[in-house]
Structures are given as structure tokens and as C-alpha cells.
Amino acid sequence: MIAVAPAGLAAMFGHFLLLSLLSVGGAITVAPDMHRVLVDDLGLISDAQFNASIAIAQASPGPNVLFVAVMGYQAAGLAGAAATLLGIMLPSTTLALAAARWGHARREWRAVQAFKAGMAPIVIGLLFATGWILDAKVPGWHHVLLTVAAAVLVWCTRLHLLWLIGAGALAGAVGWV
Amino acid sequence: MTDGARDLARPASKRELFVAFTLLALQGFGGVIAVAQRVLCERRRWLTREQFVDVLAVAQVLPGPNVCNVALMVGDRFFGWRGAFAALAGMMAVPLVIVLLVTALYAEFSANPAVAGALRGMGAVSAGLIVGTALKLLGALRANPLPLPAGAALLAAAFAAVALLRWPLIWVILGLGVAACGWAWARLRPRAGAAGQP
Numbered sequence: 001m002i003a004v005a006p007a008g009l010a011a012m013f014g015h016f017l018l019l020s021l022l023s024v025g026g027a028i029t030v031a032p033d034m035h036r037v038l039v040d041d042l043g044l045i046s047d048a049q050f051n052a053s054i055a056i057a058q059a060s061p062g063p064n065v066l067f068v069a070v071m072g073y074q075a076a077g078l079a080g081a082a083a084t085l086l087g088i089m090l091p092s093t094t095l096a097l098a099a100a101r102w103g104h105a106r107r108e109w110r111a112v113q114a115f116k117a118g119m120a121p122i123v124i125g126l127l128f129a130t131g132w133i134l135d136a137k138v139p140g141w142h143h144v145l146l147t148v149a150a151a152v153l154v155w156c157t158r159l160h161l162l163w164l165i166g167a168g169a170l171a172g173a174v175g176w177v
Numbered sequence: 178m179t180d181g182a183r184d185l186a187r188p189a190s191k192r193e194l195f196v197a198f199t200l201l202a203l204q205g206f207g208g209v210i211a212v213a214q215r216v217l218c219e220r221r222r223w224l225t226r227e228q229f230v231d232v233l234a235v236a237q238v239l240p241g242p243n244v245c246n247v248a249l250m251v252g253d254r255f256f257g258w259r260g261a262f263a264a265l266a267g268m269m270a271v272p273l274v275i276v277l278l279v280t281a282l283y284a285e286f287s288a289n290p291a292v293a294g295a296l297r298g299m300g301a302v303s304a305g306l307i308v309g310t311a312l313k314l315l316g317a318l319r320a321n322p323l324p325l326p327a328g329a330a331l332l333a334a335a336f337a338a339v340a341l342l343r344w345p346l347i348w349v350i351l352g353l354g355v356a357a358c359g360w361a362w363a364r365l366r367p368r369a370g371a372a373g374q375p
Binding site: 020021022023024025026027029052053055056057058059060061062063064065066069070073074078081085089091092093095096097099100101103104110111113114115116117118119120121122123124125126127128129130131132133134135136143144146147148149150151152153154155158161162164165167168169170171172173174175176177 | 204206207209215231232233234236237238242243250254258271272277279280283290292294297298302304307310312313314315317321339346350353359362364365
């Protein structure tokens with residue numbers, strides 16, 4: 001962690017405000033641009049710290065967007081975490097709230113119903129794609145079995161999800177995955 | 178939350194929203210969407226499966242983290258903007274503290290092979306949780322005005338474009354989304370009784 005001048009914090013904050021509005025599909029979709037700014041341009045964190053930020057957020061409970069706070073924290077401590085996290089959240093949150101209200105107030109409109117009906121299969125297809133992409137990042141085939149087993153158990157049973165996560169952690173810790 | 182669902186529950190207070198979303202977020206490793214569906218639709222019954230897909234559709238199309246957008250919208254429907262804030266704060270506050278603590282510990286433990294293995298195993302399972310959730314939500318397509326084969330084709334196309342071809346999400350949503358919504362708009366014509374609506 002380095003001492004970052006207020007101007008550096010402001011630059012981070014401003015850039016993340018902008019990225020927020022581009023982050024369709026989640027903050028991870030604009031991660032390449034975060035890399036460009038934080039690692040290449042401002043030189044606030046290293047490549048390894050950048051990758052670790054994403055890994056840490058994945059392994060911790062809560063929404064994956066918190067990787068943004070980890071980057072800010074590694075760059076400039078708590079002030080940095082506040083700058084990046086508030087930056088990435090404020091615009092998208094405001095927009096989501098306004099759009100959701102607009103749509104809900106007009107939920108009987110044919111256009112709004114057509115939007116929901118048309119998007120439903122696409123949204124489900126995107127969930128399958130997310131699962132696929134997460135799995136494709138890991139080499140080998142044991143983890144594919146683990147993924148399929150977890151998917152079937154979620155689909156067909158009401159087993160608590162933490163048991164599944166725990167089983168995955170155990171399988172990995174003993175070196176099976 | 179009308180939308181024709183009868184036996185749904187609702188949170189009693191903003192505090193209940195905050196607590197529910199905190200607990201939900203704390204169970205979500207490698208993504209919260211699977212837990213959100215389980216808790217909101219099955220355990221607390223605040224949303225039907227169809228409503229969850231609706232909310233998720235808006236959350237996916239708009240910029241921002243999907244699960245955070247879901248929390249906002251669910252909170253907003255029950256308690257207005259204060260509810261939205263309560264749900265979002267629940268989703269983020271405690272996990273933020275935890276993730277920063279983990280960051281402090283990470284450097285020490287990341288080289289440990291058992292820890293690295295455990296993280297890989299958790300990653301594989303969290304991919305499975307998302308796939309299992311998608312399988313469960315398939316049932317919501319039965320009530321869709323699009324014919325089932327059309328829905329299946331759109332689903333497959335969205336999957337192939339993003340997972341296999343790695344096209345940018347924004348183009349997939351714009352391209353497939355406009356086609357799908359236009360199709361649905363045409364299908365809705367016969368029973369759109371309310372004249373004069375756009």
C-alpha cells in the first residue's frame with residue numbers, strides 16, 4: 001500500500017464512476033479497463049495484486065463486485081476502497097432504481113411485458129454461460145464432475161448451499177480438484 | 178408485489194430486509210445469485226420464480242452488479258428507496274468487512290497448496306450452483322408468451338454467444354434482446370386488451 005495523493009483518489013473515483021455505467025453484466029466485465037488504469041496508467045497496484053483482488057472476492061462471501069474494493073484497498077487503504085467501491089456503485093445503483101420504478105409503474109404496458117417475456121430465456125441462458133465460463137477457467141476434469149454434481153444437487157434437492165461449498169473446499173484441500 | 182401471486186410473504190420491516198440480505202450474502206461464495214434465488218423464492222417466499230426472473234432480467238440489462246441490482250429492486254418494491262438502501266447495505270456491509278480482512282490474510286496463506294486447492298474446489302461448486310439455479314428457473318419459461326421452442330432457441334443462442342463465442346455481453350443483450358422482445362411483443366398482441374397502450 002502506498003500513500004496516494006487526493007488527486008490520485010479523485011482520479012480513481014472519477015474513473016470508476018464512468019466504468020459503473022458501462023458495467024452491463026457486472027463489474028467484472030469492465031475489469032480489463034480497471035487494469036489499464038490502476039496497473040498501467042496510475043501504477044497503484046501490481047499485476048499480481050490485480051489478479052489477487054479478483055481471487056479474494058471470489059473466495060469470500062458476498063457479491064463479487066467487492067473485488068473492486070479490494071483493488072482500492074491495495075492501492076490506497078480504506079480511502080482507496082471507498083473511492084473505488086462508491087465510484088462503481090453510485091451511478092449503476094441510481095440508474096437501476098429509477099429504471100426498476102419506471103418499469104414497475106408501467107408493468108401492464110405491452111412493451112414492458114414484452115421486455116420481460118423476451119428477456120426471460122436470455123437471462124437463463126446467460127446464467128448457464130456464467131457457470132460454463134467459471135468452470136472453463138480451471139484446468140483438468142475433476143472440477144467438471146464437481147460442478148455437475150453441485151448443479152444436480154441444487155436443482156433436485158433442498159440441501160443447504162453451504163454444505164455444497166464446504167464439500168467443494170474439502171475436495172480441493174485434499175488435492176482432488 | 179401483486180402480479181397475481183397469492184401465497185407470497187413479505188418482509189415485516191426494513192431491518193428484516195437488511196438481516197435477510199446480510200445472511201443471504203454471507204452464504205454466497207463465488208457469487209450470490211444461487212443463494213438469492215433459493216432464499217427469496219423458496220425460503221422466504223418474497224418472490225415467485227417468475228418474478229425473480231423478471232427482476233433478474235432488468236438487473237442483467239442495466240449496468241451494475243446483478244445481485245446488487247436485484248437487492249435494490251426487491252427492497253424498493255417493499256419499502257421504497259429506504260428499503261432499497263436497507264437491502265443493498267445488507268448485501269454489502271458485512272461482506273465488505275470480511276473481504277478486507279481476507280485481503281490482509283491473503284498474502285500469508287495464498288501459497289499454501291491446501292488453501293489454493295480449497296479455493297479451486299469452491300470455485301467449481303459455485304459454478305455448479307449457478308447452473309443448478311438456471312435449471313430451476315427453466316420452469317418459469319412455461320408461463321412465457323413465447324412458444325417453448327422459441328424460448329429454448331433464444332436461451333441456447335444467448336449461451337453460445339457468451340460462453341462459446343465470447344461475444345461482448347452488451348451486443349448479445351442488444352442483438353438477441355431486441356429480437357426476443359420484438360417477438361414477444363407480437364405474440365402479446367391478441368390478448369393486449371387495453372387499447373391505447375404503447
